[in-house]
Amino acid sequence: PSTEQLLQHEIFNEIALKETPYEEPIPLFSTKLRCEKLEIPGYNDNSEMDDKDEDHLANRSIDEVYYLWCLxxxxxxxxxxxxxxxTTQPPICALPDVITEDNDMYGLVRDSSFLLDDTITILSIDQLRKRLENIDETAYYPLLEDEKSSNLHTSPSSGELSEAANLPLIIREKDIEYQFHRIILYERLLKGYPYTKERIWKEARVDIPPLVRALVWAALLGVE
Structure with missing residues (x-):
């Protein structure tokens, strides 16, 4: 077929329908966030948790979800x-063809991993949802003024979280459910700063999650 006949093929019509609107690319040294418009993926179509009314995890911040995702x-x-x-390649492929006495190298192909790649990859958080599925919905919105109730909620999968507070710090920082409750608690306390400064001091004596450690110390030291 000729070029004109090929362009009239139905496959090119499908490509035209899938075209995304043009967006101005972000310059290399721009301070604009590339992840500004990204959203946390919702429930999978095959997930057993589709019957829930609200996706509480999607309401959390990107950095918090990524931290828990790693845990x-x-x-x-x-x-x-x-x-x-x-991609990995044998080390011998990274050697130049010629090296002069002045240490000038020729024939060296630069590895593509050192070049800028603006590809966006969506990470699946189904495993994270599975780990947090036994957590009660009220744990996402803890009460701060109820002194009678404990801040460390119970969880069917990990038992009483107050027991985890007595474990070594390195173990607590790897416990995903313990970190989940502590991060949300500190987020609520930091939003109430400076009125919750005494409460922040009290919780800091127990531990501070690595994710919010810098923010908590800044609040305790009075740094804006």
Missing amino acids: AGGDLEGELKKKGLI
Whole structure:
């Protein structure tokens, strides 16, 4: 077929329908966030949790979900390798063809992993949802003024979380449910700063999650 006949093929009509609106690319040294318009993926179509009324995890911040995703066994480097964004090659392929006495190298092909790649990859959080499925919905919105109730909620999968507070710090920082409750608690306390400063001091004596450690110390030291 001729070029004109090929352009009239139905496959080109399907490509035209799938075209996305043009967006101005972000310059290399721009301070604009590339993840500004990204949203946390919702429930999977085959998920057994589709009957829930509200997706509370999707209301959390991106950095918090990513931190919990890593604790749930998420491997960013592994995911990028699956997508073909990180490739490995034998070390001998990274050698130049010629090296002069002045250490000038010729014939060296630059590895593509050192170049800018603006590809966006959506990470699956189904494993994280599975780890947090036994957490009660009220744990996403803890009460701060109820002194009679404990801040460390119970969980059918991990038992009484107050027992985890007595474990070594390195173990607590790997416990996804314990970190989940502590992060949400500190988020509520930081939103009430400076009125909750005494409560922040009290909780800091127990521990501070790595994700919010800098913010908590800034609040305790009075740094704006």
